[in-house]
Amino acid sequence: MDPLPPYTAVVLAGGKAARLGGRPKPQLEVGGRTMLAAVLEAVADASRRVVVGPPQQVPADVVLVREHPPGGGPVAALRAGLPSVTTDVVALLAGDLPFLTAALVTDLRRELTGDGVLVVDDTGRDQLLLGVWRTTALRAVVADTAGPTSLRKVFAPLTVRRVRPHVPPGSLPPWTDCDTPAELARARALADGRDADRRPPPAEVRDAELPPPSLLPRFQQPVSG
Helix, strand or coil: CCCCCCEEEEEECCCCEHHHCCECHHHCEECCEEHHHHHHHHCCCCCEEEEECCCCCCCCCCEEECCCCCCCCHHHHHHHHHHHCCCCEEEEEECCCCCCCHHHHHHHHHCCCCCEEEEECCCCCEEEEEEEEEHHHHHHHHCCCCCCCCHHHHHCCCCEEEECCCCCCCCCCCCCCCCCHHHHHHHHHHHCCCCCCCCCCCHHHHCCCCCCCCCCCCCCCHHHC
16 A cells, blocks of 8 residues: 655644633543644644644644634634645644544545545534645635635535544544533543443533633634534
8 A cells, every 4th residue: 555645734723612611622621631632642643733723732843823813713724824734735623623533534644535535424514624635725725715704615616525434332423522511521421431421520520610601702613614
């Protein structure tokens, strides 16, 4: 089998989670590590790892850049991350995927045809921030964008391959994110080996770690996957 070409990982990790108290969601912990750390570990073999978002804790070898305007959404974040990409292939990922694996990223790289390949979830929805792309294709579609726009609209002209990963029984799928206190508690329970459907989250999760939601807007737009 021919070796896969090198790739760069661009991870969108900006904004605040309104329903989780307005805190930076990628910095919330699941399974003893932040969700951002889980994503960065899944792309540890990348030639370069780029995190787009506000100042936050990242490994020393990770490039941290900021989108303009700050909080401007995933298209602005993608535009900010692409100048740091030096490879022909780029993995574009959300920073809040605690169950992302290196094996899935490798599978996506292997399945890359046309302009890109992305994951489709069990409802048939494209996960736009869980895919691998030709760098030239992404640069072309963001070159003429101006002002707020959706990632789905920007990606519409691209030739995209869609894959639906196998999800083993009893596990959460790799596209799982944590938008609500209940989803966060379930993810933590599963990561800790507890039965997330039968056992309630610990009191410290329910009380101390989950303040009332704020009204701050989310970084990710609903269409961003």
